[in-house]
Amino acid sequence: MTDLAESYRDSEALRIALQSRQDSQKSSVERNRLGQYATPTDLASDILRYAKKEMGATEIRFLDPAIGTGSFFSALLREFDSDQIDAATGFEVDPHYGAPARHLWRDSKLRLELEDFTALSPSGQYNLLICNPPYVRHHHITAATKKRLQAASVSACGISLSGLAGLYCHFMCLSHPWMATSGLAAWLIPSEFMDVNYGKGLKDYLLRKVTLTHIHRFDPGDVQFADALVSSAVVWFRKSDPPPDHSVRFSYGGSLSNPRLSAMIPATALESERKWTRFPRAPERKSHHGPLLSHFFDVRRGLATGANDFFIMPRDKALAAGIPQEFLRPILPSPRHLAQDIIETDPDGWPVLDSPLGLIDCALPAEAVKRDYPEFWTYLEQGIPEVAERYLPSRRDPWYSQEKRKPPLFLSSYMGRSAAGRESPFRFILNLSNAVATNSYLLLYPKTALASALDRSPDLIRAVWELLNNLPTDALTSEGRVYGGGLHKLEPKELGNVNAESLASLVRDGGFNSEQLALLP
Numbered sequence: 001m002t003d004l005a006e007s008y009r010d011s012e013a014l015r016i017a018l019q020s021r022q023d024s025q026k027s028s029v030e031r032n033r034l035g036q037y038a039t040p041t042d043l044a045s046d047i048l049r050y051a052k053k054e055m056g057a058t059e060i061r062f063l064d065p066a067i068g069t070g071s072f073f074s075a076l077l078r079e080f081d082s083d084q085i086d087a088a089t090g091f092e093v094d095p096h097y098g099a100p101a102r103h104l105w106r107d108s109k110l111r112l113e114l115e116d117f118t119a120l121s122p123s124g125q126y127n128l129l130i131c132n133p134p135y136v137r138h139h140h141i142t143a144a145t146k147k148r149l150q151a152a153s154v155s156a157c158g159i160s161l162s163g164l165a166g167l168y169c170h171f172m173c174l175s176h177p178w179m180a181t182s183g184l185a186a187w188l189i190p191s192e193f194m195d196v197n198y199g200k201g202l203k204d205y206l207l208r209k210v211t212l213t214h215i216h217r218f219d220p221g222d223v224q225f226a227d228a229l230v231s232s233a234v235v236w237f238r239k240s241d242p243p244p245d246h247s248v249r250f251s252y253g254g255s256l257s258n259p260r261l262s263a264m265i266p267a268t269a270l271e272s273e274r275k276w277t278r279f280p281r282a283p284e285r286k287s288h289h290g291p292l293l294s295h296f297f298d299v300r301r302g303l304a305t306g307a308n309d310f311f312i313m314p315r316d317k318a319l320a321a322g323i324p325q326e327f328l329r330p331i332l333p334s335p336r337h338l339a340q341d342i343i344e345t346d347p348d349g350w351p352v353l354d355s356p357l358g359l360i361d362c363a364l365p366a367e368a369v370k371r372d373y374p375e376f377w378t379y380l381e382q383g384i385p386e387v388a389e390r391y392l393p394s395r396r397d398p399w400y401s402q403e404k405r406k407p408p409l410f411l412s413s414y415m416g417r418s419a420a421g422r423e424s425p426f427r428f429i430l431n432l433s434n435a436v437a438t439n440s441y442l443l444l445y446p447k448t449a450l451a452s453a454l455d456r457s458p459d460l461i462r463a464v465w466e467l468l469n470n471l472p473t474d475a476l477t478s479e480g481r482v483y484g485g486g487l488h489k490l491e492p493k494e495l496g497n498v499n500a501e502s503l504a505s506l507v508r509d510g511g512f513n514s515e516q517l518a519l520l521p
């Protein structure tokens with residue numbers, strides 16, 4: 001190793017020591033407020049090594065608009081020859097990091113300025129911009145600042161960002177005029193923008209204002225910033241108009257230089273796809289204009305009691321404790337504790353299970369319960385104040401009543417892993433009882449046309465249930481999201497978006513009269 005390379009290693013060791021000393025002097029709440037999470041050395045090296053390959057021998061004018069102690073500048077020194085570096089600038093709003101960092105880099109080419117980057121007028125043009133911007137969520141940005149940032153983003157690059165966009169989205173838009181034509185940028189940002197509504201402005205920017213070349217997404221199970229707990233992506237682009245027939249490399253898992261998966265995705269597919277995180281694992285979605293599950297069902301989340309341990313118990317135990325049956329609603333155990341996929345009913349509407357559960361649901365005021373059902377009141381009193389004052393119960397009147405939900409005919413688990421012997425992580429349950437269910441399920445209520453058809457031909461009920469269970473796994477998982485360790489999750493809206501062509505065929509081929517068919521999509 002040359003002396004020079006050795007000295008850059010030393011400065012990185014000093015920078016790391018400085019970073020941890022400054023971090024230790026702040027609480028995590030303070031660091032959260034300004035999105036102060038440093039980039040680990042290896043990841044900074046990986047990013048600058050990649051930049052080196054892209055930039056070749058071009059003279060470098062480097063910018064990091066949220067520099068912290070300078071992890072990227074330090075990596076720039078390690079990966080590029082110092083002769084190749086023409087200029088380097090960094091901005092940092094917090095002197096707690098910026099002042100000692102300026103001292104640390106005083107003999108280098110870095111010009112580190114203690115400034116709020118979002119308030120500066122662009123000056124200078126940089127051909128290599130590398131940034132891990134502050135991940136400050138929109139609800140920590142005041143209304144006045146949000147307004148200023150939105151207007152500034154429009155004038156910087158013509159993109160109007162949603163009011164729900166985090167500070168990092170504005171950083172990207174505001175950096176546009178600081179970049180030289182054809183300059184290269186890498187942004188280390190939360191991958192959330194790829195799927196959520198507020199990310200649309202950023203996706204428009206990446207598709208229309210620059211040439212997006214590569215998005216590498218880290219495996220959420222392999223958290224890059226243990227203390228920030230976000231699943232991150234590195235977004236690479238050039239400041240140039242996107243060429244016709246442009247394709248973008250999407251990679252996933254492993255490292256930036258050695259990803260586990262990689263695929264080229266046409267920009268046209270990105271234009272029409274709401275959820276970019278499906279790439280590169282899933283293929284381009286075939287455009288689907290046909291029927292969706294939401295055309296047939298109202299999908300709702302199950303009941304959130306706010307204290308399942310208190311409100312839900314075996315019916316026998318509840319009756320033995322003097323809780324009257326009239327204040328108990330049958331409720332299903334969580335999917336983990338439910339072996340059956342078809343819930344039969346007893347003559348009273350209770351599910352036929354070894355130990356059916358009851359949910360306390362009573363609309364009587366406290367005085368009436370005390371007077372008429374003293375034993376029941378003795379039980380409820382045990383929840384005062386701890387349960388009664390929790391967020392959800394405290395918003396109900398009385399706190400021991402529940403949200404109104406009819407028993408659903410079909411339910412689906414909303415979270416799961418693909419278990420051996422069962423490929424789909426989601427399970428559909430046919431509920432012939434009057435049981436309701438908690439929010440560990442999604443509840444599927446047939447809409448009017450389907451409901452009336454099912455009323456007339458009960459045979460169809462099972463056929464519909466089988467069909468739900470036979471929906472292709474990919475159709476379900478590609479609408480939902482996946483977490484570390486292969487845990488899949490589906491929100492009500494996402495389940496509603498699942499292709500329901502097979503259900504539509506069933507409807508067309510059997511049982512439905514023309515009047516009902518006319519009501520269907």
Ligand SMILES: C[S@@+](CC[C@H](N)C(=O)[O-])C[C@H]1O[C@@H](n2cnc3c(N)ncnc32)[C@H](O)[C@@H]1O
Pocket residue numbers: 034035036037038039064065066067068069070071072091092093094097115116117118131132133134135
């Ligand atoms: C996620 S950290 C990244 C720091 C460093 N670049 C790294 O990768 O380790 C973001 C940095 O941006 C700084 N910052 C937050 N708001 C800023 C602003 N408006 N202008 C400049 N810097 C800002 C924070 O203080 C923090 O040091």
